[in-house]
Every structure is written in C-alpha cells, then in structure tokens.
Amino acid sequence: MLGTTELFKAAQSFIEQAFVEMNKSPEETRDRINEISSEIQQTGTYVHTFEELEHGAKMAWRNSNRCIGRLFWDKLRIMDARAAESPTEVASFLLQHIENATNGGRIMPTITVFSPDSLRIWNHQLIRYAGYETTDGIIGDPASIAFTQVCEKLGWIGKGTDYDVLPLVIQLNNQEPEWFNIPDHSVIEVNLEHPEIPSFSSLGLKWYAVPIISDMSLEIGGIIYQAAPFNGWYMGTEIGARNLADTFRYNKLPQIAQLMGLDTHSETTLWRDRALVELNVAVLHSYKKAGVSIVDHHTAAMQFRSFEERESKSGREVTGDWTWLIPPVSPATTHIFHKSYSDDLRSPSFQYMDKAY
Numbered sequence: 001m002l003g004t005t006e007l008f009k010a011a012q013s014f015i016e017q018a019f020v021e022m023n024k025s026p027e028e029t030r031d032r033i034n035e036i037s038s039e040i041q042q043t044g045t046y047v048h049t050f051e052e053l054e055h056g057a058k059m060a061w062r063n064s065n066r067c068i069g070r071l072f073w074d075k076l077r078i079m080d081a082r083a084a085e086s087p088t089e090v091a092s093f094l095l096q097h098i099e100n101a102t103n104g105g106r107i108m109p110t111i112t113v114f115s116p117d118s119l120r121i122w123n124h125q126l127i128r129y130a131g132y133e134t135t136d137g138i139i140g141d142p143a144s145i146a147f148t149q150v151c152e153k154l155g156w157i158g159k160g161t162d163y164d165v166l167p168l169v170i171q172l173n174n175q176e177p178e179w180f181n182i183p184d185h186s187v188i189e190v191n192l193e194h195p196e197i198p199s200f201s202s203l204g205l206k207w208y209a210v211p212i213i214s215d216m217s218l219e220i221g222g223i224i225y226q227a228a229p230f231n232g233w234y235m236g237t238e239i240g241a242r243n244l245a246d247t248f249r250y251n252k253l254p255q256i257a258q259l260m261g262l263d264t265h266s267e268t269t270l271w272r273d274r275a276l277v278e279l280n281v282a283v284l285h286s287y288k289k290a291g292v293s294i295v296d297h298h299t300a301a302m303q304f305r306s307f308e309e310r311e312s313k314s315g316r317e318v319t320g321d322w323t324w325l326i327p328p329v330s331p332a333t334t335h336i337f338h339k340s341y342s343d344d345l346r347s348p349s350f351q352y353m354d355k356a357y
C-alpha cells in the first residue's frame with residue numbers, strides 16, 4: 001500500500017488524465033481532486049466512483065504492453081463487485097462473470113472488480129485444467145500441477161482426466177481459503193476437429209472457450225485491486241501454438257505428426273512446423289464451427305495496427321512488449337515483427353502479484 005502522499009499524487013494524475021478523456025470540465029476535475037484529497041486525509045484512502053473504475057480499467061487494458069487485442073479496450077464491460085463480503089458472495093460474482101463473459105459463445109470482454117484489499121483469488125484463470133503428476137507421467141495441464149495440489153489439500157478431488165476444470169479458490173482476510181466447483185453448464189468447451197483430416201478428432205483434444213486471468217492486480221490512481229479477473233477472447237495460437245503444443249504443456253505435436261504420417265526422425269522434414277500449422281487450423285476451425293469467438297493471429301495483428309493508428313490520432317504513444325506481441329506462429333508475416341515498441345509501464349495497469357499460495 002502507498003503512503004498517503006504517494007497515493008494522493010497517483011490519484012491526482014489518474015483523475016487529470018481520465019477526466020480529460022471522459023470529457024469532464026476543468027471545474028469538475030478540480031472539485032474531484034479536492035474531494036479525494038480530503039477523503040485521503042480523513043480515511044487514509046479513497047473510493048473510486050463507478051465511472052472512474054470503469055474508465056480506469058479500460059485504460060489499464062489499453063496500457064497492457066503484452067496484449068495484441070487492445071483495439072477493443074473501450075468495449076470492456078465492468079462488473080462492480082466491491083460490495084461482495086463473503087467467499088460465497090465472491091464465488092457467485094465469479095460464476096456470473098463466467099456466464100456473462102461466455103455469453104453463449106459470443107464472448108464479451110469483461111472485468112469484475114472486487115474491493116481492493118482483503119480478497120485473493122488463488123486461481124491463475126477462473127477456468128483452467130488440473131494437472132496431476134502420476135507414476136505413469138503427467139495427466140492434464142503440467143502448468144497446473146502446483147495449484148492442483150493446493151486444491152487437493154483443501155479437499156477437492158478431481159476426476160483425473162486430462163481436462164478437469166479446477167475449482168474456484170477464494171481467500172478472504174488471510175483466512176483459510178474456500179473452494180467452489182464450477183458447474184459444468186457454466187463452462188463452454190470446444191472439441192477440436194480438423195476441416196480436412198477426419199482422424200484429427202480421434203486425438204480427443206479440446207480447450208475451454210474463455211481465458212479469464214485472475215491472478216493479476218489492477219492499479220488505478222494508486223489503488224491496487226488485488227482481485228479483478230478479466231477476459232477477452234482467445235487468439236488461436238495461444239491454444240494451438242502454446243497450450244497444446246509446448247513440450248512442457250500438452251505436448252501434442254508428435255501425436256499430430258504421426259497422424260499426418262510425417263517423418264519425425266529428422267528435424268529437416270519440418271514435421272513440427274507442419275503439425276503446428278494444422279493444429280492451429282483445427283483450433284480456429286473448431287471454435288468458429290462451435291460459435292465461440294476467436295481471432296487468428298493475422299487478423300489480430302491487423303487489429304493491433306488499427307489500434308496503433310487510433311492511439312496516434314489521440315496523441316498517445318502505444319507502448320508494447322515486442323517479445324509478447326509477435327505471434328508464436330509465422331511472426332514475420334505480421335507488421336509487428338518489423339518494428340519496435342517502448343516497453344514503458346503506464347498507469348493504470350495490470351500487474352503480476354506474488355502467488356497467494
């Protein structure tokens with residue numbers, strides 16, 4: 001937490017920038033800054049209005065240097081959950097987030113903001129598959145092994161499949177966390193098939209519809225919201241070139257290559273690359289067919305270019321982390337690859353936190 005002097009400074013600079021963008025008058029801006037100043041003097045902190053929270057969250061998305069999807073920053077939907085007081089209430093807001101954001105497949109970029117301190121959501125994403133280390137190797141998502149063990153210690157028991165949806169784990173005021181199952185009907189998943197390779201579906205691959213990051217904090221005007229889960233929709237490569245392809249994740253390229261009849265004995269056949277492309281084709285095809293929002297990396301890069309143009313017209317510099325903005329498949333086919341970005345951190349922002357467990 002910031003000292004009151006730093007907090008006021010951060011609040012003032014946020015209000016000054018946000019109020020201009022929100023078309024407020026200089027008088028309104030001055031009045032609000034004075035109000036915040038006395039609130040901080042009396043209580044040591046201050047409370048954002050809904051409008052400030054809404055615009056602040058949008059700015060944080062706009063400032064997310066690693067995100068290629070920022071063209072839509074202004075379309076973010078904000079759920080104000082600052083009044084939630086018990087783990088049960090928090091869980092019900094989170095289930096609502098999952099359902100509203102999923103929206104039957106027409107995914108809505110959404111953020112749910114809880115009261116700044118006291119609450120931690122232990123999940124990395126609200127929907128994520130468990131990972132188990134067994135004597136015959138890893139089952140499920142290797143990236144979830146540590147968190148899955150935490151859930152099991154708390155009393156959760158998974159089915160033991162490759163795609164068990166983990167429970168929500170909610171901790172209030174450093175008390176023992178509570179866990180809540182996510183009902184099956186709240187989670188849309190997409191079974192992967194390939195438009196030209198009929199046997200592809202025999203691999204039994206699938207992924208969930210909505211990535212909802214829940215372990216980053218949202219900083220607005222010096223206030224740090226530790227629980228503020230947010231989502232967009234997937235870019236296909238996140239699933240097809242990372243989650244299902246990385247050797248330290250689901251590692252599916254060898255099986256796909258085999259099914260395609262590729263020679264995997266020599267790297268020079270480029271079997272990895274060929275399998276990778278077909279996996280990515282399958283992801284995009286299957287999500288489209290299932291009516292679940294998704295974007296391919298070429299379209300996403302073009303949208304990012306529009307974002308850059310729009311920002312420049314608004315007199316703002318686009319900051320970015322090149323290493324994250326380039327897609328992991330065919331990066332040099334996008335304009336992003338051929339330019340550079342300043343990775344400066346702007347406020348408001350989303351930030352990593354230390355693990356809660």
Ligand code: ARG
Pocket residue numbers: 069211213231232233234235238239243
């Ligand atoms: N890369 C993460 C995953 O594969 C999701 C990160 C957020 N992605 C997004 N499109 N909003 O699960």
